[in-house]
Amino acid sequence: xxxxxxxxxxxxxxxxxxxxxxxxxxxxxxxxxxxxxxxxxxxxxxxxxxxxxxxxxxxxxxxxxxxxxxxxxxxxxxxxxxxxxxxxxxxxxxxxxxxxxxxxxxxxxxxxxxxxxxxxxxxxxxxxxxx
Ligand SMILES: [Cu+2]
Numbered sequence: 001x002x003x004x005x006x007x008x009x010x011x012x013x014x015x016x017x018x019x020x021x022x023x024x025x026x027x028x029x030x031x032x033x034x035x036x037x038x039x040x041x042x043x044x045x046x047x048x049x050x051x052x053x054x055x056x057x058x059x060x061x062x063x064x065x066x067x068x069x070x071x072x073x074x075x076x077x078x079x080x081x082x083x084x085x086x087x088x089x090x091x092x093x094x095x096x097x098x099x100x101x102x103x104x105x106x107x108x109x110x111x112x113x114x115x116x117x118x119x120x121x122x123x124x125x126x127x128x129x130x131x
Contacts, residue, residue: 036062036114038122045124052101052128056083058094058110060120068113071096076104083108103128 040059043049056071071083071094083096094112106128111121 035116035118036060036064036112036120038110038120038124041108041124043124043126045126047126049126049128049130051130053098053126055086056094056096056098056108060092060094060112060114063091063115064094065113065115066091066094068111068119069094070111072109073098074107074109075101076106080109101128103130 037060038058039061042055042057043053056073058071066085066087069085071085072080073083074080081099083098086095086097088095094110104127105125107123107125109121109123111119113119
């Protein structure tokens with residue numbers, strides 16, 4: 001193959017790759033192909049609630065691979081319950097159903113796979129103080 005043609009093809013591939021990367025990074029505002037970091041949650045970490053929450057919402061800074069998401073709720077007796085995940089229309093959110101909870105301190109442990117192919121694990125805690 002003529003060397004000039006080979007060069008043109010290589011340059012073409014490089015341009016295409018650069019374009020794809022820039023689209024991937026800029027295509028989803030606020031959501032980048034970064035390390036999956038929790039940026040917000042409902043309930044918030046450390047929240048004290050008068051009523052038990054019915055849903056858990058975790059917001060990350062990166063697109064997630066939902067099939068790899070795991071969320072567990074641990075109560076004060078250290079009994080762990082995997083939470084049922086609810087599909088979310090936003091790729092950087094995790095939504096889970098919380099079963100009815102008596103008063104107590106609860107720990108949410110989550111494990112996610114972000115678009116950068118890294119797994120992130122973390123935890124947050126909330127207290128239910130219903131009367
Ligand atoms: Cu990463």
